[in-house]
Amino acid sequence: DGGITQSPKYLFRKEGQNVTLSCEQNLNHDAMYWYRQDPGQGLRLIYYSQIVNDFQKGDIAEGYSVSREKKESFPLTVTSAQKNPTAFYLCASSSIAGATDTQYFGPGTRLTVL
Amino acid sequence: DQQVKQNSPSLSVQEGRISILNCDYTNSMFDYFLWYKKYPAEGPTFLISISSIKDKNEDGRFTVFLNKSAKHLSLHIVPSQPGDSAVYFCAAFSTGSSNTGKLIFGQGTTLQVKP
Numbered sequence: 001d002g003g004i005t006q007s008p009k010y011l012f013r014k015e016g017q018n019v020t021l022s023c024e025q026n027l028n029h030d031a032m033y034w035y036r037q038d039p040g041q042g043l044r045l046i047y048y049s050q051i052v053n054d055f056q057k058g059d060i061a062e063g064y065s066v067s068r069e070k071k072e073s074f075p076l077t078v079t080s081a082q083k084n085p086t087a088f089y090l091c092a093s094s095s096i097a098g099a100t101d102t103q104y105f106g107p108g109t110r111l112t113v114l
Numbered sequence: 115d116q117q118v119k120q121n122s123p124s125l126s127v128q129e130g131r132i133s134i135l136n137c138d139y140t141n142s143m144f145d146y147f148l149w150y151k152k153y154p155a156e157g158p159t160f161l162i163s164i165s166s167i168k169d170k171n172e173d174g175r176f177t178v179f180l181n182k183s184a185k186h187l188s189l190h191i192v193p194s195q196p197g198d199s200a201v202y203f204c205a206a207f208s209t210g211s212s213n214t215g216k217l218i219f220g221q222g223t224t225l226q227v228k229p
Binding site (some may be wrong): 004009037040042088103107 | 158
């Protein structure tokens with residue numbers, strides 16, 4: 001089955017700790033994205049990557065970092081610098097960035113910082 | 115600056131009737147639009163899309179209409195079913211030369227279809 005997996009589904013961390021959210025895809029997609037969803041708001045783009053070893057900041061990149069060492073993987077680290085880290089995080093991928101190919105989403109990770 | 119707006123946070127319709135979800139955009143560079151459906155605690159799933167060269171696209175019970183002059187699109191669901199109850203997001207992007215595939219999402223509209 002091809003798709004996008006995110007783990008874990010629920011994650012709890014203490015304030016001040018960095019945490020890394022996993023995103024893996026076996027769709028052979030070039031482009032991958034990280035979004036954040038907060039209640040009553042749309043999805044906001046954190047980071048995106050069009051190709052391995054390259055990534056760009058989205059609209060709300062402060063307090064986050066990413067890496068793209070493999071085509072299949074695009075982990076997101078929520079650092080202690082992120083002021084409001086509690087949110088639902090969604091990873092997505094598409095075959096070619098910039099084309100009209102649909103972005104497919106993973107199931108999401110709900111991060112709660114205590 | 116909200117470039118894609120869904121001004122109705124919620125909508126309630128009776129099963130079998132039509133659901134109309136609206137979306138407005140401000141950026142005239144947007145030329146491709148998508149609708150996603152999202153259940154709680156799950157990722158959004160793609161529903162239907164439309165290119166700016168068209169003004170209508172239909173897929174089964176779902177039809178998207180695009181009015182470029184008004185910078186407005188709408189999603190029609192006919193007939194509505196209880197399983198359609200979800201949050202619907204409108205999204206837009208530009209396929210121009212500087213396009214990076216970045217989707218701009220609206221805030222979402224929660225649709226409730228009552229049996």
